[in-house]
Amino acid sequence: MLNKKNLNHLERKLTDQVLIAVTKYVGNEEVRSLLAAGINDLGENRVKNFLEKYETFKADDITWHFIGHLQSKKVKKMINKIDFLHSLDRISLADEIEKRRNKPLPCFLEVNIANDPNKYGLKPENVLDFYNKIKDYDKINVIGFMGMAKHTDNLAIIKENFQVLLDLKNLFDQKIKDNKVSKLSMGMSNDFEIAIEMGATHLRIGSFLYEEEYNGFI
Ligand SMILES: *Cc1c(COP(=O)(O)O)cnc(C)c1O
Numbered sequence: 594m595l596n597k598k599n600l601n602h603l604e605r606k607l608t609d610q611v612l613i614a615v616t617k618y619v620g621n622e623e624v625r626s627l628l629a630a631g632i633n634d635l636g637e638n639r640v641k642n643f644l645e646k647y648e649t650f651k652a653d654d655i656t657w658h659f660i661g662h663l664q665s666k667k668v669k670k671m672i673n674k675i676d677f678l679h680s681l682d683r684i685s686l687a688d689e690i691e692k693r694r695n696k697p698l699p700c701f702l703e704v705n706i707a708n709d710p711n712k713y714g715l716k717p718e719n720v721l722d723f724y725n726k727i728k729d730y731d732k733i734n735v736i737g738f739m740g741m742a743k744h745t746d747n748l749a750i751i752k753e754n755f756q757v758l759l760d761l762k763n764l765f766d767q768k769i770k771d772n773k774v775s776k777l778s779m780g781m782s783n784d785f786e787i788a789i790e791m792g793a794t795h796l797r798i799g800s801f802l803y804e805e806e807y808n809g810f811i
Contacts, residue, residue: 595623595626595627595802599802606786607796608789614636616637616646617638617661618800624646624650628655633654633655636797637657637658638660638661643671656677658678658797659678663686665689668686668689668690676699678701679701679703679739680703680714682702682715687727698734699734700735701738701795702724702735702739703739704717704720706755707743720738721764736773737775737794737795738777739777739778741781742755742779742783755788755793759791759792778794778797780793780796782799782801785798
């Protein structure tokens with residue numbers, strides 16, 4: 594069930610960030626409640642669940658964000674149904690999107706900011722190189738960076754992780770004339786307050802919106 598109190602709390606914290614309600618844990622009832630509450634930016638991380646919700650809510654005005662790891666073989670069936678991709682992390686995926694998408698797709702480059710070998714994402718030191726390889730693709734419009742901080746109650750570590758994205762933005766500003774890669778997709782239930790403080794433009798929030806008593810760290 595959508596926790597209206599938590600949603601209100603979250604909305605009061607927003608300055609001008611886009612709030613993406615991650616619906617991966619919940620069903621159609623919660624999607625309806627979100628839409629009724631005026632939240633139209635929704636995020637899914639699995640192709641199958643995304644396609645189910647996409648079909649169910651086809652008539653509604655939803656901006657769909659795909660936020661999870663995307664296998665190249667699944668691109669064909671979903672890529673023309675999404676509005677934003679937050680997980681562009683390899684050339685083979687960029688190539689497949691270039692082939693299958695019918696108009697430019699706004700994309701975030703996913704960066705492994707927690708430096709976790711079990712997580713997806715580009716290594717920070719490879720991001721500029723990667724961008725230069727795909728910047729002329731017609732169907733890919735890189736608008737920013739996405740990262741997931743380590744799940745910890747250590748605020749210093751969370752800040753250090755998010756700082757990697759800020760540093761990348763600065764690097765791009767220095768290296769690229771009229772740089773437009775400027776959006777920061779960072780901040781989840783556990784760390785959105787820090788993300789807002791540090792300049793996030795897109796928050797991806799799941800569990801906090803639905804839990805009766807939120808047991809995260811903040
Ligand atoms: C699940 C998920 C979120 C939301 O996580 P919560 O901690 O439930 O807010 C955000 N981003 C990605 C990529 C996710 O997979």
